[in-house]
Amino acid sequence: MVLSACALNSSSSKETSESKSKKVDNAAGVVSTESKKYEATDLSALPDKTKARKDTFIAGISAPGGVFLPYFYENGWDGNATDPIFAPLVNLDEEGKPVGILAENWDVSDDQLTYTFHLRKNLKFSDGTPLTADDVAFTLTLLHDPAYAGYQDISLAAIKGGKDYKEGKAKSIEGIKVIDPTTIEITTEKVNAKSLLLLGGQILSKAYYGKDYQYGKLDYLKDLYSKPMGAGPYKFEKYVPGQEIRYEANENYYAGKPKTKHLIYKIIDSTTSLQLFETGELDYAGFSADEDTVEQLKSLGFASIQTGPVNDFGFIYINNTRPQFKDKEVRQALIYGLDRQKIVDVKFKGFGQVANIPVSPVSWAYNDEGVNKYEFNADKAKDLLEKAGWKVGLNGIREKDGKKLIIHYLTSKADDPVIPIAKENYQDIGIKFEPEIMDFNALVSKLSDKDYDLATVSTSQILDPSDPVEELATNHPNNSAGYSNPKVDELIQKGLSTLDIEKRKEIYHELYKELGKDPAFILVHYRQSAKAISGQIEGLNPDNYTGISSSLPNISIKK
Missing domain, CATH: 3.40.190.10 (Periplasmic binding protein-like II)
Structure with a gap:
């Protein structure tokens, strides 16, 4: 994310x-x-x-x-900064439907595995050099390089031969075929609802960004972050x-x-x-x-x-790799014990709502029916902490195995309303809450390194309901929450394995229910x-x- x-x-x-x-x-x-x-x-x-x-x-x-290079930035504001500079093959219109940008049109095979993009004629980069199907092929190849560690998980598209290339078993990607300068055919090995956008993303110039490319070595690109x-x-x-x-x-x-x-x-x-x-x-x-x-x-x-x-939501990351957060009862207690409605009221003054599922209400996938909504309940939070073995000790702070339940909270906002409300709420249930205000980019770095207990963020704009939940997959490279749940892994994949929106709705509804039982983070607001x-x-x-x-x-x- x-x-x-x-x-x-x-x-x-x-x-x-x-x-x-x-x-x-x-x-x-x-x-x-x-x-x-x-x-x-x-x-x-x-x-x-x-x-x-x-x-x-x-x-x-x-x-x-x-970091003004698509696919390589970690800070979403850099994404805003690069959008005017880099055009994609395909984008979304104001209703979230795909529209051609650099691609004049595209074809999808009957089995929904092969995409053929037809580029507009006489495309050029801003330096006047031609933009062709070779640049599209280079961009997709770069994302398969073993040294690539950015936010784009191109493996979701399952391009034929992509895994072999990444593992050094092939010198090119079998499923990427340049037919002519304006036509590229991409064959995938499984149906994926996001393949069109994954394959049709922003295009990098092979002549500019690929002139020093060597397999497994991408550090040279850092010199170009500031020269997009x-x-x-x-x-x-x-x-x-x-x-x-x-x-x-x-x-x-x-x-x-x-x-x-x-x-x-x-x-x-x-x-x-x-x-x-x-x-x-x-x-x-x-x-x-x-x-x-x-x-x-x-x-x-x-x-x-x-x-x-x-089209986003605000939430608080819980570092699931911390021993004190491994028990789902503790994570549940953190939600029950926090007056999220009060936070929303203070922060948005009538222009926000408490979030209960990880997708925006404007999404076609939104459905919180039957999902645990975690209404504020301090007594319920205390019971869960007791069940998890955290007993009230000296000064009212809970302890387990000689360790006090002290939580460090990272935020980039000095006026963050979570701070006073969480301090009071968590003290009431036996948790010591210690906030730390820091630069947003420093916070992102700590998230990437999993060097935190709790950290507050908002999602980027949600293009597809899979976007906010993909990183919760056990093996996702950007799983900043350190979360793992086999059923969630299965549902994330199922949600991407069909293009049928009605079927996807059912899958995501089931996923939201499961995340309600075994929460990965604290959902806070829609705004x-x-x-x-x-x-x-x-x-x-x-x-x-x-x-x-x-x-x-x-x-x-x-x-």
């Missing part, structure tokens, strides 16, 4: 459109997928800094780590750590040079993003929705506003966001699957 990437009362404001809403029952009340839009009403109120920009669009981004070059709508210009990432429109983009010449991702602190938007430092910013923020944005007059559910767009910006349509990246080529500034 790539962590924490985002999609990046006034009488003068009026609600101009409202989408159809869907509501489903949830223990915390009603989960609403309703979205609302409010158009800007007074462009004369635009800040002078905004009016002065004639060819530049500025959006906020939180904490990039500087792709076939997306924008080309990389400059990265100033802690300040901004600058881009320039790519004249070689397949759909034509973007309408707005310059793109800037300004690195911001979430506590200052509203102020920066108000003063014209940003053309676009996303906020955790709350009534005060929405009303303040409306009062500006120059802001177009969208509110609605975010809504408020997205603010400067009224002079046209063509920007943030969605729940690609954020703002799909809109970037179409953004223009009203004259």
